[in-house]
Amino acid sequence: MSRIFNFSAGPAVLPEEVLARAGDEMLDWRGSGMCVMEMSHRGKEFMSIAAEAEKDLRDLLAVPANYKVLFLQGGATLQFAQIPLNLLAGKTKADYVVTGEWSKKALKEAQAYCDVHIAASSEDKSFSYAPMDWNVRPDTAYVHYCSNETIGGVEFHSIPKIEKIPLIADASSHILSRPLEVSKFGLIYAGAQKNIGPAGLTIVIVREDLTGKASKGTPSVMDYKQQAAADSMLNTPATYAMYIAGLVFKWLKTQGGLAEIEKRNIAKAQLLYDCLDKSGFYKNSINPKDRSRMNVPFTLKDASMDEAFLKGAQQRGMVQLKGHRSLGGMRASIYNAMPLAGVQQLVVYMKEFEAKHG
Numbered sequence: 001m002s003r004i005f006n007f008s009a010g011p012a013v014l015p016e017e018v019l020a021r022a023g024d025e026m027l028d029w030r031g032s033g034m035c036v037m038e039m040s041h042r043g044k045e046f047m048s049i050a051a052e053a054e055k056d057l058r059d060l061l062a063v064p065a066n067y068k069v070l071f072l073q074g075g076a077t078l079q080f081a082q083i084p085l086n087l088l089a090g091k092t093k094a095d096y097v098v099t100g101e102w103s104k105k106a107l108k109e110a111q112a113y114c115d116v117h118i119a120a121s122s123e124d125k126s127f128s129y130a131p132m133d134w135n136v137r138p139d140t141a142y143v144h145y146c147s148n149e150t151i152g153g154v155e156f157h158s159i160p161k162i163e164k165i166p167l168i169a170d171a172s173s174h175i176l177s178r179p180l181e182v183s184k185f186g187l188i189y190a191g192a193q194k195n196i197g198p199a200g201l202t203i204v205i206v207r208e209d210l211t212g213k214a215s216k217g218t219p220s221v222m223d224y225k226q227q228a229a230a231d232s233m234l235n236t237p238a239t240y241a242m243y244i245a246g247l248v249f250k251w252l253k254t255q256g257g258l259a260e261i262e263k264r265n266i267a268k269a270q271l272l273y274d275c276l277d278k279s280g281f282y283k284n285s286i287n288p289k290d291r292s293r294m295n296v297p298f299t300l301k302d303a304s305m306d307e308a309f310l311k312g313a314q315q316r317g318m319v320q321l322k323g324h325r326s327l328g329g330m331r332a333s334i335y336n337a338m339p340l341a342g343v344q345q346l347v348v349y350m351k352e353f354e355a356k357h358g
């Protein structure tokens, strides 16, 4: 068996220990004689898997008791609609901060449901920074932002101060990469396939008092209140994805929790950004203090060398470094499960490539 270093933005690398454990438990989950995929979601075995996953996630993020943790489907993209459907609560306005591709998509989807206002935007500088000065309407139902732009590589390293109005974050690509003050938010959501587990699972953490006011016509599976009342099992949930996510939560705990994982993520990101900044060959154009620790886009001095760069990386066991089609260039996603050794190997290769072609 040989494992490569996978720098994909998502679906992305998972901890080897988690995959090995899932392999060991594939045919017989802990004496049940069944694979988790074969279990009834109402049976005691799966109910215990789901309850433990929720408990471990709550422990990791220190989720306050007045927040519900939901394990839903439809990806982060469904949340773009589900949020206005649930949180407008009779109001007609919602404010959005625009910092790149994902926040633009969230805003566009919300336009079908309400009067949308851009509270802040970094478009003036090609989405290269995290604007902290927001102009939020006092009668808006909520304000939404993307706390880590997966494509552009911009991360909010502090939580914008918003008073009284619920703050909503799309944290898909950096949730669990660092401790998070959940109480500052009305709702946090994340598709699982970046930093949690398999695609098909979406985590929503929502302040309980914001639920129960869904617009008329909201499908019941999209109503946070109904899902919370049913422990996210209003219908059959993404059982196997929940099980793997649960194993990832346990893995994070054994690594020392989010404070420890954050240290490692800082070290990995620093190594890569140092390499970029010290070279005259590679370039990352994000404002240094707003650079993402998870998604690191960069360009080569000459785009005609992109193919050769990617080919050489592949030959050395490093894949999925091609940048998003909308930006070109390269992107290294270095989520929790990417070991330091992967980033070290990438940096060695980058220096080698620069020496040869620079």
Ligand SMILES: *Cc1c(COP(=O)(O)O)cnc(C)c1O
Binding pocket: 010, 074, 075, 076, 077, 078, 102, 146, 148, 149, 150, 170, 171, 172, 173, 191, 192, 194
């Ligand atoms: C990947 C991603 C999405 C979309 O997730 P889906 O699960 O494909 O719907 C939304 N927001 C951010 C920040 C992402 O990284």
